[in-house]
Amino acid sequence: MRTLIKNGTVVTAVDQYKGDVLIEDEKIAVIGSTLADIQADKTIDASGKYVLPGGIDVHTHLDMPFGGTTSADDFESGTTAAAFGGTTSIVDFAIQYRGQTLHHACETWAKKAEGKAVIDYGFHMIITELNDQVEGEMDALVRQGITSFKLFMAYPGVFMLDDGSIFKALLRTGKNGGTICMHAENGGVIDVLVQRALAEGKTAPKYHALTRPARAEAEATHRAIAMSEIADVPIYIVHLSAAEALEMVTEARDRGLPAFAETCPQYLFLSYDNYEEPEFNGAKYVMSPPLREKAKRDQLWRGLAFNDLQCISTDHCPFCMKEQKELGRNDFSKIPNGAPGIETRMSLVYDGGVREGRITLNRFVELTSTSPAKIFGLFPRKGTIAPGSDADIVVFDPNRTITLAAKTLHMKVDYNPYEGRRVTGATDTVLSRGRLVIEDGKFVGRAGSGSFLKRATR
Amino acid sequence: MIVRSRRVVLPERVAPASIHIESGRISRIGQYDERSDRDVGDLVVSPGLVDTHVHVNEPGRTEWEGFDTATRAAAAGGVTTIVDMPLNSVPATTTVEALEAKRAAARVACHVDIAFWGGVVPGNAGEVDALVDAGVRGFKCFLVPSGVDEFPHVGESDLREAMPILARRGVPLLVHAELPQYLTDLTYPPRQTHPPHQSYQPYLASRPPAAEVEAIRMVVRLAREFGAGVHIVHVASAEAADEIGRAKADRVAITAETCPHYLTFAADDIPDGATEFKCAPPIREARHREALWEALERGVLDLVATDHSPAPPSMKCPGDFLRAWGGIASLELSLAAMWSGLTGRGGADPRVGPRADTRVRPCVDEYQTIARWMSESPARLAGLSDRKGRIAVGYDADLVIWDPDAERTIDAARLQQRHKLTPYAGRTLRGAVRATYLRGRQVWDGERVTIAGSGQLL
Numbered sequence: 001m002r003t004l005i006k007n008g009t010v011v012t013a014v015d016q017y018k019g020d021v022l023i024e025d026e027k028i029a030v031i032g033s034t035l036a037d038i039q040a041d042k043t044i045d046a047s048g049k050y051v052l053p054g055g056i057d058v059h060t061h062l063d064m065p066f067g068g069t070t071s072a073d074d075f076e077s078g079t080t081a082a083a084f085g086g087t088t089s090i091v092d093f094a095i096q097y098r099g100q101t102l103h104h105a106c107e108t109w110a111k112k113a114e115g116k117a118v119i120d121y122g123f124h125m126i127i128t129e130l131n132d133q134v135e136g137e138m139d140a141l142v143r144q145g146i147t148s149f150k151l152f153m154a155y156p157g158v159f160m161l162d163d164g165s166i167f168k169a170l171l172r173t174g175k176n177g178g179t180i181c182m183h184a185e186n187g188g189v190i191d192v193l194v195q196r197a198l199a200e201g202k203t204a205p206k207y208h209a210l211t212r213p214a215r216a217e218a219e220a221t222h223r224a225i226a227m228s229e230i231a232d233v234p235i236y237i238v239h240l241s242a243a244e245a246l247e248m249v250t251e252a253r254d255r256g257l258p259a260f261a262e263t264c265p266q267y268l269f270l271s272y273d274n275y276e277e278p279e280f281n282g283a284k285y286v287m288s289p290p291l292r293e294k295a296k297r298d299q300l301w302r303g304l305a306f307n308d309l310q311c312i313s314t315d316h317c318p319f320c321m322k323e324q325k326e327l328g329r330n331d332f333s334k335i336p337n338g339a340p341g342i343e344t345r346m347s348l349v350y351d352g353g354v355r356e357g358r359i360t361l362n363r364f365v366e367l368t369s370t371s372p373a374k375i376f377g378l379f380p381r382k383g384t385i386a387p388g389s390d391a392d393i394v395v396f397d398p399n400r401t402i403t404l405a406a407k408t409l410h411m412k413v414d415y416n417p418y419e420g421r422r423v424t425g426a427t428d429t430v431l432s433r434g435r436l437v438i439e440d441g442k443f444v445g446r447a448g449s450g451s452f453l454k455r456a457t458r
Numbered sequence: 459m460i461v462r463s464r465r466v467v468l469p470e471r472v473a474p475a476s477i478h479i480e481s482g483r484i485s486r487i488g489q490y491d492e493r494s495d496r497d498v499g500d501l502v503v504s505p506g507l508v509d510t511h512v513h514v515n516e517p518g519r520t521e522w523e524g525f526d527t528a529t530r531a532a533a534a535g536g537v538t539t540i541v542d543m544p545l546n547s548v549p550a551t552t553t554v555e556a557l558e559a560k561r562a563a564a565r566v567a568c569h570v571d572i573a574f575w576g577g578v579v580p581g582n583a584g585e586v587d588a589l590v591d592a593g594v595r596g597f598k599c600f601l602v603p604s605g606v607d608e609f610p611h612v613g614e615s616d617l618r619e620a621m622p623i624l625a626r627r628g629v630p631l632l633v634h635a636e637l638p639q640y641l642t643d644l645t646y647p648p649r650q651t652h653p654p655h656q657s658y659q660p661y662l663a664s665r666p667p668a669a670e671v672e673a674i675r676m677v678v679r680l681a682r683e684f685g686a687g688v689h690i691v692h693v694a695s696a697e698a699a700d701e702i703g704r705a706k707a708d709r710v711a712i713t714a715e716t717c718p719h720y721l722t723f724a725a726d727d728i729p730d731g732a733t734e735f736k737c738a739p740p741i742r743e744a745r746h747r748e749a750l751w752e753a754l755e756r757g758v759l760d761l762v763a764t765d766h767s768p769a770p771p772s773m774k775c776p777g778d779f780l781r782a783w784g785g786i787a788s789l790e791l792s793l794a795a796m797w798s799g800l801t802g803r804g805g806a807d808p809r810v811g812p813r814a815d816t817r818v819r820p821c822v823d824e825y826q827t828i829a830r831w832m833s834e835s836p837a838r839l840a841g842l843s844d845r846k847g848r849i850a851v852g853y854d855a856d857l858v859i860w861d862p863d864a865e866r867t868i869d870a871a872r873l874q875q876r877h878k879l880t881p882y883a884g885r886t887l888r889g890a891v892r893a894t895y896l897r898g899r900q901v902w903d904g905e906r907v908t909i910a911g912s913g914q915l916l
Contacts, residue, residue, distance in 0.1 A: 010851070012469070012470065013470065014469040014470060014848075014850075015469055015848070015850050015851075017850065017851050017852040018852070019851050019852070029488060029489055030486055030487070030488035030489070030492075031486065031487050031488075031851055032478065032485055032486030032487070032488075032851060033483075033485050033486070033851055033852055034485075035486070250707075254703075254707045256752075256756050306709060370470070379470075379471075380470060380471040380473070384470050384471070386468060386470065386471065386473070386487070387473070387475055387487055387488050387489045388473055388474075388475075388489055
């Protein structure tokens with residue numbers, strides 16, 4: 001099967017040129033200024049469009065139990081929505097619950113994805129309990145292509161690991177080549193603040209943000225980086241939201257340390273002000289870390305432009321207002337944490353980043369695809385358009401304007417945090433390993449055609 | 459025409475590939491298994507080198523080097539574009555008239571492509587706009603006496619006149635960063651010339667790192683004030699690199715280069731009377747060499763250029779470091795010198811992205827590192843990054859085909875440069891150029907220039 005994408009502007013993290021791309025089966029075979037002489041079974045005209053490496057979202061929570069309920073998208077609806085938004089690979093989180101083995105968590109999550117995913121998927125492993133046996137399992141997982149582990153410095157009693165365990169896990173990755181991803185918030189401090197607020201009768205959604213101060217994120221970020229420096233291994237800070245935490249990453253990188261961090265669109269486009277929306281609407285934005293001050297968002301953009309932040313992922317973790325977010329109507333601490341975003345990432349970042357002149361087009365590709373691929377062991381198979389790479393390709397129309405709305409988006413959740421927002425730049429056509437998944441805005445993929453991604457070590 | 463290799467240095471990876479060339483440009487990049495006109499097997503195909511620091515010295519001092527011999531040396535070294543410095547030629551390139559005189563001389567015999575830097579000297583700020591219009595890629599200035607009367611050095615007041623114009627035109631200011639008040643004048647008080655200054659030590663001590671550091675501080679201050687891009691040429695000390703690192707952390711628009719000789723030699727190894735090692739700033743103690751490598755690897759220094767600056771042997775005054783002309787010619791040897799140095803070192807974490815640079819991505823292996831330092835970043839400095847410095851569709855088909863494992867002992871007599879004087883004589887270097895392609899035509903076959911005069915003025 002040969003597919004030719006003609007007349008587009010090919011954009012990678014480093015290049016931008018008018019050109020054609022020939023796909024043979026699952027791989028990119030040839031790129032050229034013109035491939036008009038080549039016969040193909042299928043031709044896609046990309047005139048006036050960008051031809052981008054498919055987006056890679058390294059932070060999603062599909063079909064995830066949390067706070068007595070389960071995130072609203074499963075692997076079918078979640079990956080379908082991802083594809084609509086121009087994302088062709090995700091790395092989701094499998095969770096080891098206390099008392100369970102990593103192996104068990106692996107099997108559980110493999111079953112959740114099997115037969116459902118429409119694009120390729122990999123897993124990070126969340127470790128909530130570390131002992132000798134689990135350390136041994138980490139090595140086994142790395143060999144199986146699950147090469148990154150997420151640890152929590154927040155949620156004491158549920159997910160949080162103590163510093164000693166965190167340090168042991170960091171040391172282990174020095175030997176097995178894995179990477180530690182860190183949820184960096186000081187859970188002890190936050191829990192005390194939450195209890196105090198509740199005791200004072202402060203139960204509205206906005207107190208979720210007011211009990212999770214930026215400094216608690218900065219402190220944990222600094223501690224995580226310090227521990228990784230002592231262990232002499234890289235570290236990746238997930239969903240960085242606070243400018244104060246970014247300062248810690250920047251300081252480390254200025255010293256040459258392999259400290260990496262991602263942020264998410266919600267921290268770039270929403271702000272604390274959203275918690276002040278009337279009635280219970282603030283619950284839509286309850287996530288951890290919380291949305292921060294509007295005035296500080298520019299510092300995150302600066303971090304993205306200057307490579308202090310390397311990736312933009314979504315932390316997609318949708319809960320419906322009805323029956324899910326409602327669980328916390330009288331107690332913000334019972335509102336399930338998370339918001340939808342898997343489908344809106346590329347358009348939001350293109351519109352607010354590239355069109356607003358905050359980042360270049362190449363940097364957009366780097367942040368949404370190439371750097372995630374490099375950091376998480378998928379490059380050069382994914383994350384670029386080059387001969388031999390997987391034909392994960394997005395035909396992106398930089399001029400089409402869409403209105404974001406829960407009704408028209410494909411995530412299985414009853415609200416959208418960006419409801420009514422108009423963004424310019426939208427996904428037209430998506431190929432995953434050469435197969436059409438979205439064609440001119442219509443879903444033509446198939447559940448189960450996505451494969452598990454065995455990722456490389458660093 | 460199609461050239462293929464199992465090791466093609468593409469912008470984001472090294473991979474087996476076929477490079478299709480039409481009308482001097484790269485028209486397609488396909489997989490290795492295509493038919494080809496030239497299969498170079500395991501030889502590495504890198505983008506042709508771009509050397510942004512070359513003193514051709516013609517017209518006016520053609521007996522020192524000249525376009526014919528300089529560009530032969532370039533072709534032999536895999537350098538497909540040189541950017542000529544405004545001084546040591548007579549007239550110096552400080553007016554449009556002088557630029558035209560230089561172009562007229564260059565047209566006679568140029569074997570690689572060539573572009574020109576203009577000069578900023580006291581009183582010529584009024585020429586800057588016209589020189590930019592006439593096509594210079596940026597401007598060079600000296601903060602200390604340059605050694606030739608027709609290119610006087612500038613002070614802060616001169617720069618205050620020129621820099622607003624440079625900022626407005628968006629062209630870089632290249633600075634020889636040493637301040638005169640920190641140098642010791644070895645000629646005063648007059649000393650007995652017998653025995654001559656045979657020892658390297660007094661010369662070294664006469665140009666301390668502080669002269670570099672203080673000059674960089676001034677330039678950074680001005681760059682901040684005027685928003686002009688500055689580039690520090692031939693950084694030679696650890697302290698200077700640190701100063702640049704601080705400016706970059708502060709997000710000043712500054713770039714910097716060092717030269718192969720500062721990365722290869724150390725002061726302690728320079729024998730008495732060996733004036734072929736004399737250059738300014740001087741080759742310093744081994745700790746500086748180590749610090750410069752580290753600064754390059756961290757992205758504090760952006761690129762490597764040769765400061766190819768030959769002079770007749772009589773002027774190099776063997777035995778007398780005081781009277782000898784300073785300058786090292788290494789256009790033909792830079793790739794081998796850098797490859798030998800780089801592969802002789804341990805690797806850093808390849809995922810550590812260069813700091814404070816929005817455009818450069820983490821490099822993934824040593825071939826790409828070389829391409830970034832010696833092709834891509836110099837092309838960007840010279841404003842040529844839309845057609846030089848990469849193997850990518852639409853770019854000029856400038857290629858260097860080389861054997862990274864071949865070792866050879868440098869025989870100065872076989873070099874292409876006019877005067878066969880080099881501190882590399884007798885040294886064994888890894889990496890040998892087997893062929894150089896300029897816009898799709900082979901100009902060097904490993905032994906000799908195969909097509910003469912095909913260089914263009916850019």
